[in-house]
Structures are given as C-alpha cells and as structure tokens.
Amino acid sequence: MFGYIPLGMAFGVLFQSLGYHWIFAPLAGVVIYAGSAQFMAVGLLAAGVSYAEAFIATLVLNSRHMFYGLSVMGRYPTRGLSRWYLIFGLTDETYSLITARPPQSPGNVHYLVYLTGLNQSYWVIGCALGASLQSFYAFDSRGFEFALVALFLVLLIEQVRTMNQRWLLAVALSTSVLAYLLTPNQFLLVAIGLCLVTLMVFIRTGGDHG
C-alpha cells in the first residue's frame, strides 16, 4: 500500500491556504509530481518568491533524485516514451518501491510503468481530495505539515536497512546541525553539500568497501 493518498490530501489541504481554486492542487500533482517539492511550493508561493528562486530551490531540494537515477538506471529501458515517463515519475516513494524488490530483467518495463503510473494516480487523487474537501468544508488543517516529516522518516528507515556504513548518518546529522546554526537560509544546499564532500573524501581514501 502507498502513503500517497493521505499525503496528497495533506498537500491539498495546505495548498488551499493560498486561496486558489482547488483544481490547481491535482494539477500540481500532474505537472510537478514531487511530494516534498510541492509542500515546499506552498511555502514559496506564500512567501511570493520569483520563478528563478523557485527553480533553484526545487533543484536543491530534489538533487537527491540524481542518486536515485544511478541506482535504478540498470532496470530502466534505454529508449522510448516509457523511459522518459519513468524518469519523470522517479519520486521518493517510487524509488523505494522499485529498489525494495530484487533487480528485474529490462523486459519488465510494463510492471515499472504500471507501478509509476499507479503511484502518480494515487498522488493526484489525494491532492484533489484534500483540496476539494478543504474548499467545501474548510476544516482545521493545523498540524498536517507533520506528514512530510513522517514520510521522510519512513523513507530513511527503509533506506537504512540496506546501508552498510551507518555512521555516515551521524555525519549527515552533524552537517544538518552545522548548516542550521551557520546558514539557516541555505540549509538544504549547505547540509547536502557537506554530506557530499564528506562522502567523496571517504570514498576517495578507500574507506568504503561496501
């Protein structure tokens, strides 16, 4: 089962706080299709940032997806429309579902497209449900933002299961604290940048045999 319907609903409810027509919430799910970036978009839109700032912020937030691509590249088809749809739909949830299964032969493209398409459908339905319910009933949505933290935490637990060097998590926690104290406005960029540098040094010095 997928957490995408309730999470999409949480997004839809939060999105309605901006005051646009509810149809724009599922539209965001169709066009952008990125859970955490859409949550961030609510904050960015509320703050009235420019297109350029939104572009950079989305690049930074979603930069983790580059490394998802690396781990599923061998399973994806090498050409065709399905290849580009699968790349477009490579969200956190889809990535964790795909990598949770043993590697498949490249012939199993239909299954991958089915999985990715089903995930996006759940997400769009969730966005539509949350935003339309909120626009008709206007219920109290305070606290719904915790759904995003819970999603990241669940994904973290799933990824830790297959990780060899778990002390690297302490490194990531330290870089987060450091970035929070030094550059809270560039938190994601600095924290992830420091993680990347540490990992590069570690791998270069030959410490990683996993």
Added chain:
Amino acid sequence: MDNVQLFGFFVVMSIATFITRALPFVALAQVRSHSILDRFGKSLPPMIMVVLVCFGLMSLEIDSVDRGGLSALALFIVITLHAFFRHPLLSILGGTGVYVAGIQGFGL
C-alpha cells in the same frame, strides 16, 4: 500571482524536478555500472534523508518546550509503528494523527 502565473510556477518547478531526475540518465548513459557511483547511490540517499527530516522539523517551527515534546513523541511513534508493522501508511498516519491531536486538541 494570478492563475496563469501560478501555472507558470508549476512548470518551472516541473522542469527543475525533471532535470534532477534525468541528469544521471543523460550524463551517464554510457557508464552503466560505475562502482564509485554505485557507492554514492547507496550511501548518499539515506544521508540526504537525514537532512530532509531535519528540514521538515525546521518547518514545524518548534518554538516551545511543549511543541518540541510533541514533535519528539510523534517522531517516536512513527519509528515504533514502522519497526513493528513496516507499513508506511500506518506509520505516517499514526505520527501525523498524534501531532495533529496535540496541536488542535491540546493547543500545544
């Protein structure tokens, strides 16, 4: 921002998202199994997820001891539920439910 500008905003974010997802496929089309990249692919995602959990916690605007305690309790519930049932939906709903109840029901 009007409706057209809002749609433009979505398109901008969509392009940025697609770039991050497509980059390895375009840049590394020839190298299918690069061992150093494999190691990055294994270790970096969980590290980034730690950073994102912290990022999410920052956005909760924890400005009181009560709010901090509630956040810690909700995190604990997510971890416990996931350890026992390993059911993402249950873990997310359980933790969020407790957090929402604390905020709305107890005014934390």
